[in-house]
Amino acid sequence: MSKIILIGSPNSGKSLLFNRLTGLSQKVANFPGITVDVATGKLASAPDLSLMDFPGTYSLQPISGEERVATEYFSKALDDPDVTQVLCLVDITRLEKSLYFTLQVVRECARHGKRALVVANMMDVLARHNIEVDLEGLAAEIGAPVLPISARTGDGLDAVNDWLRNPVENRSENTALAETPDTLLRGTAHQLAGKYGPRGDLLVKTQARLDSFFLHSALGGFAFFAIMFLLFQSIFTWAAPAMDAVEAGLGALADTVVPMIGPQLAKDFTSDAIFSGLGAFLVFVPQIFVLTFVIGLLEDSGYMARAALICHKPLRLFGLTGKSFIPMLSGVACAIPGIYAARSVDSPMKRLLTYMAIPLMPCSARLPVYTLLIAAFIPNTTALGGLVGLQGLAMFCTYFFGMMTGLIVTGLVSRTREDHYTDLPFVLEMPPYRLPALPPLLRNCWNRCRHFITKAGSIIFTVTVVVWFLGYFPNYGADLGASWLGQIGQVVEPLFDPLGLDWRYGVAIMTSFLAREVFVGTLGTMFGIEGADENMVPLVDQIQATGLPLASGVALLFFFAIALMCVSTLAILARESGSYRLAAKMFLAYSAIAYLGAIGVFQLVSLFTG
Amino acid sequence: MSTSLWALRAGDQGRITGFGDALAESYRIRLLELGFHPGETVSCLQAPAFGAPKVFRVANTVFSLDDEVATHINVETDLA
Numbered sequence: 001m002s003k004i005i006l007i008g009s010p011n012s013g014k015s016l017l018f019n020r021l022t023g024l025s026q027k028v029a030n031f032p033g034i035t036v037d038v039a040t041g042k043l044a045s046a047p048d049l050s051l052m053d054f055p056g057t058y059s060l061q062p063i064s065g066e067e068r069v070a071t072e073y074f075s076k077a078l079d080d081p082d083v084t085q086v087l088c089l090v091d092i093t094r095l096e097k098s099l100y101f102t103l104q105v106v107r108e109c110a111r112h113g114k115r116a117l118v119v120a121n122m123m124d125v126l127a128r129h130n131i132e133v134d135l136e137g138l139a140a141e142i143g144a145p146v147l148p149i150s151a152r153t154g155d156g157l158d159a160v161n162d163w164l165r166n167p168v169e170n171r172s173e174n175t176a177l178a179e180t181p182d183t184l185l186r187g188t189a190h191q192l193a194g195k196y197g198p199r200g201d202l203l204v205k206t207q208a209r210l211d212s213f214f215l216h217s218a219l220g221g222f223a224f225f226a227i228m229f230l231l232f233q234s235i236f237t238w239a240a241p242a243m244d245a246v247e248a249g250l251g252a253l254a255d256t257v258v259p260m261i262g263p264q265l266a267k268d269f270t271s272d273a274i275f276s277g278l279g280a281f282l283v284f285v286p287q288i289f290v291l292t293f294v295i296g297l298l299e300d301s302g303y304m305a306r307a308a309l310i311c312h313k314p315l316r317l318f319g320l321t322g323k324s325f326i327p328m329l330s331g332v333a334c335a336i337p338g339i340y341a342a343r344s345v346d347s348p349m350k351r352l353l354t355y356m357a358i359p360l361m362p363c364s365a366r367l368p369v370y371t372l373l374i375a376a377f378i379p380n381t382t383a384l385g386g387l388v389g390l391q392g393l394a395m396f397c398t399y400f401f402g403m404m405t406g407l408i409v410t411g412l413v414s415r416t417r418e419d420h421y422t423d424l425p426f427v428l429e430m431p432p433y434r435l436p437a438l439p440p441l442l443r444n445c446w447n448r449c450r451h452f453i454t455k456a457g458s459i460i461f462t463v464t465v466v467v468w469f470l471g472y473f474p475n476y477g478a479d480l481g482a483s484w485l486g487q488i489g490q491v492v493e494p495l496f497d498p499l500g501l502d503w504r505y506g507v508a509i510m511t512s513f514l515a516r517e518v519f520v521g522t523l524g525t526m527f528g529i530e531g532a533d534e535n536m537v538p539l540v541d542q543i544q545a546t547g548l549p550l551a552s553g554v555a556l557l558f559f560f561a562i563a564l565m566c567v568s569t570l571a572i573l574a575r576e577s578g579s580y581r582l583a584a585k586m587f588l589a590y591s592a593i594a595y596l597g598a599i600g601v602f603q604l605v606s607l608f609t610g
Numbered sequence: 611m612s613t614s615l616w617a618l619r620a621g622d623q624g625r626i627t628g629f630g631d632a633l634a635e636s637y638r639i640r641l642l643e644l645g646f647h648p649g650e651t652v653s654c655l656q657a658p659a660f661g662a663p664k665v666f667r668v669a670n671t672v673f674s675l676d677d678e679v680a681t682h683i684n685v686e687t688d689l690a
């Protein structure tokens with residue numbers, strides 16, 4: 001089968017064109033650097049041809065590890081006899097940016113005997129502004145055909161399809177180019193862009209007008225907070241009901257299915273392992289969908305690049321970049337979409353730091369744990385003459401503590417890294433503002449959810465079943481305390497002793513590895529209270545009745561703020577970073593910090609409370 | 611007058627004269643590839659408060675650069 005490579009500079013519309021030509025759905029977004037790996041698909045019009053969507057690069061001379069992957073892949077492809085053609089996409093509205101790269105590609109094709117086709121994308125934008133460009137003249141100078149298209153509207157795609165199926169011999173024309181070294185090429189690109197690029201300020205004008213609002217020192221800051229506020233609102237108003245619906249739906253399904261099962265063991269397995277296991281990760285799906293959707297809207301409209309700019313300076317203090325902002329912000333709702341969003345952090349080193357910060361953001365699964373502990377240990381009174389509720393204040397401090405820890409960790413780690421100074425510079429292309437295209441966005445949300453369900457689902461499910469197994473046997477679920485899990489809890493009790501906690505809390509902490517909020521339910525079971533995750537009051541009373549010291553409560557809060565107790569996050573982290581070691585290391589490191597820190601906190605608070 | 615790109619305020623224009631020695635080679639190449647050529651006119655579109663990266667236009671493309679990069683790009687502001 002012969003292969004065609006699709007290559008071009010970042011944000012030029014490669015993925016959209018790829019989707020058009022193959023009928024597949026690669027992620028499309030108005031932010032440079034969205035595609036990070038190579039996708040392959042068959043041409044819809046000619047199934048014997050396969051097309052490969054490459055990540056965007058500004059040049060064949062890589063300056064970051066990530067780009068090196070793309071360019072090495074490209075040079076390997078050039079040596080592959082199956083690769084017959086190279087489709088090089090340029091954003092015609094910003095020719096300067098893509099032309100040097102195009103010339104390099106055309107030259108390499110000439111050297112390796114591949115056919116090159118240059119495709120000028122975004123012609124619809126030029127048409128809207130009545131700007132004309134001389135593509136024939138350009139084609140003659142670069143020595144490869146140039147076809148006008150709009151990947152958005154679909155104009156010109158037939159011509160591209162025709163060409164790919166029956167390429168006209170064009171190799172002879174670019175012999176002159178084959179000899180040209182990079183330094184000369186750069187000059188040529190510059191000169192050609194000046195000669196053939198679209199003239200006029202029209203294209204930049206709307207962008208500049210909107211920027212003077214969104215980047216205005218006062219108004220821009222206001223807009224920023226308003227948009228972030230809406231983002232969070234959307235999670236609570238759209239995702240929360242959907243999450244409840246998923247839980248209710250699964251519950252109803254379990255209620256109908258479980259009674260039909262005969263043997264008690266199978267019954268318990270279905271209701272507690274299968275349905276709880278499914279529930280444990282399906283509840284994340286609405287959140288992932290909604291967050292991906294809202295972030296996608298922001299990305300595709302072009303606002304994301306502005307948000308990155310606004311946050312760059314403060315985040316740089318902590319070794320991060322403005323591009324880390326959105327991933328970390330989504331981490332405040334849920335770490336999983338945050339980790340997905342970190343793809344758009346182009347510098348590998350900054351992305352690693354972003355991964356480290358995300359699990360420390362106070363995600364919504366921590367909320368029930370915090371609520372329980374604060375209700376049990378912090379008196380429901382007001383301070384400062386009734387201005388602030390003490391419990392609310394405690395919640396705020398716990399949230400703030402998590403975020404600050406995340407920043408401190410990245411700040412410290414970044415300072416120990418050698419490559420701190422040879423990293424990618426902050427040069428971010430400011431894409432024009434665009435009306436988001438909904439179909440690709442929705443398809444992408446769906447893809448994310450599917451990826452999560454298929455890739456993380458199996459890991460989460462396995463862990464759930466193992467934990468269930470340990471908690472169920474050998475006494476068939478009669479008494480969690482006497483189960484293997486309970487026995488393990490008793491064995492490891494000395495571990496929790498320095499926190500002033502008994503083995504029941506130990507078991508609850510161990511099960512919270514499935515998801516943090518499981519802590520509440522398990523603790524309820526240990527105290528013999530049904531449905532503690534629905535109504536916490538009896539459990540709060542129980543905890544208070546056992547006389548657990550305040551120091552233990554604060555130590556637990558500290559522990560949950562830091563520990564990476566979430567198998568879903570770990571699974572996605574391993575998948576996305578491509579490194580199980582990273583996930584394991586982060587889990588161990590954060591567990592150690594959480595545990596040792598909690599001991600310290602316990603001692604400290606005990607000192608004051610006697 | 612000869613200054614750095616970072617010194618431009620919103621609305622200012624300058625012609626690139628060269629790059630400072632402290633700028634890493636790889637950054638310099640990248641800037642050239644993006645269109646920051648000596649002789650090219652760059653205009654500063656936005657200079658947000660609090661030292662946030664500034665927004666510059668070169669040819670028909672708009673980039674934001676932070677001070678770590680922009681202070682090493684030399685520009686001439688007398689565009690006679």
Ligand SMILES: Nc1nc2c(ncn2[C@@H]2O[C@H](COP(=O)(O)OP(=O)(O)OP(=O)(O)O)[C@@H](O)[C@H]2O)c(=O)[nH]1
Pocket residue numbers: 008009010011012013014015016017027028029030031032033034035036055056057121122123124125149150151152153300434437
């Ligand atoms: N108006 C218009 N917009 C387009 C066209 N082609 C792509 N876009 C938009 O340009 C943006 C970038 O598209 P992508 O397909 O993600 O670009 P890419 O080249 O794959 O980008 P990276 O993967 O980041 O390198 C998206 O917002 C698209 O909707 C076009 O022909 N006209």
Ligand SMILES: [Mg+2]
Pocket residue numbers: 014015016027028034035055056
């Ligand atoms: Mg892409």
